Amino acid sequence: MSEITFSNDEKVRMAARVKKYFVDELQQEIGSFDAEFLIDFFAREIGPYYYNRGLKDAHQLASEKMDEVGYLVQELEQPEGY
Template sequence: MRESMSEIKFTKDETDQIVAKVKAYFNDELGHEIGGFEAEFLIDFFAKEIGPQFYNRGLSDAQRLFAEKSDELGYLIDELEKPTL
């Protein structure tokens, strides 16, 4: 079964780390403090609105890498062939 972006869930520890990073960014870069609720709301918004682009890019990169490595493996297998009479 395929997992869609909306089905991806983070653990509480992962969520806490992401929330802390968003809060720190707002404070350090924008000089604005936001609470945990606001940070989670932003995370959910970005995950829904732009998450699929990042997810799809990751899949595309993985597919390209797999194809490259598959080609390399094919060449290595060809090199193992024994001459025939």
């Protein structure tokens, strides 16, 4: 798997959300550098769990849709002559 990267705009928006969370929930201010450091930490240490869950969910959905396609194809089958 290649490393996941975010644009500068995405990083700025994520850091702003982390900073807001710290103020709103923990009554503590942190700087942008600290917020970006936390984002990098969580992305590296926790991100794979979310990524793998997303893959699992996508696989399940794809399997369900393929089953549906299989049933639709069966419905298209023509009776064979005797």
